[in-house]
Amino acid sequence: MKPFNAIWQKGETSRQAHRDLPEGSYEREIGREGFSGPSSRIYHKRPPTGWSNIEGELQPRAFNLQNVPETNEPWDSLEVLYNTHVRVSLWNTPTSMSTLARNADGDLLLFIHAGDGELFCDFGHLTVRKGDYIVVPRGTMWRLEHEAPMNVLLVEATNSQYSLPDKGMLGTHAIFDPAKLDTPEMDEAFLAQQDESAWTVKIKKHNRVTKVDFPYNPLDAVGWTGDLVPVRINVEDILPVNSHRYHLPPSAHSTFMSDRFMVSTFVPRPFETDKTAIKVPFFHNNEDYDEVIFFHAGQFFSRDHIDVGMMTYHPGGITHGPHPGALKRVFEQPNSHTDEIAVMLDTRDPLQVSATDYEIEGYSRSWENS
Ligand SMILES: [Fe+2]
Incomplete structure (x- = not known):
């Protein structure tokens, strides 16, 4: 909205923003x-x-976040910045998670800064790698399995969700085609991890953690359907x-x-x-x-x-x-x-x-x- 429905111009200016600046300005x-x-x-x-x-x-x-404390628990990662609507932390995880995580506070965006691994969640299995963004809807149980250390930027949309921006004049296929969004698979690896061991789920709500023990692995889905699902896009697919x-x-x-x-x-x-x-x-x-x-x-x-x-x-x-x-x-x-x-x-x-x-x-x- 133009507050006064007019454009003014005084003194030396450019008529096109971001180029043709007045000499030395x-x-x-x-x-x-x-x-x-x-x-x-x-x-x-x-x-x-x-x-x-x-x-x-x-x-x-x-902030220099090159060497933050190690923890394989995402809810213990280093919080860097936050407000009521977003929480940003850096997770330096040396080993696979030994518990399941579930965020009840908000949808979680993981950005893999270093390493690669296997994400297992309610929706199945997704191999993840450096440069991946993964949106995990709140309520999803998940864990990461990896052999080498991983470094992950966590961005929580507290009490909210993520969506794609309006592409406007660029059309719906910029800056990546939504068809490039990957979703987890109900594959062999997912079925193979459905063990009979006891598992604990760490649920985060109000930024406090509740532990729920199961005498079996609750990542035991045989299928899913719907439009609320973790999605992944790698920076290499951003055009x-x-x-x-x-x-x-x-x-x-x-x-x-x-x-x-x-x-x-x-x-x-x-x-x-x-x-x-x-x-x-x-x-x-x-x-x-x-x-x-x-x-x-x-x-x-x-x-x-x-x-x-x-x-x-x-x-x-x-x-x-x-x-x-x-x-x-x-x-x-x-x-x-x-x-x-x-x-x-x-x-x-x-x-x-x-x-x-x-x-x-x-x-x-x-x-x-x-
Ligand atoms: Fe800026």
């Missing part, structure tokens, strides 16, 4: 509802993140949309939606080729959303000093944008393609930080001299 977008609502672009003489100090709670923050002529906003990479947050995925894509098109993300204010990025693989073209296994958190209310090193490549990139793979979360409600022990000291000052 830095573009900052201020907008509503992410990148789909009313917005304006302001053209600054200096990078809008060139602060010399920040005092108060709106600090850009980053990014791109314009060679102008930088698309991150909303073009939306992968899953929940009621109060969305998940987007950055996967390798060609850089913009038009000379005057910006080739790093534009600076923007995000008053409506907190932004979290988990870096999974590759080189992160908009950030300096951020490695695989780290997470950044930019609270709504403070401008964010490329780091000084990245900004030098705004119009000229040395490579033809990005090679980063990252998971982004935009939350409509402010997040709370739990993993303060894993915080990277001085991150908010890393834009200095920009």
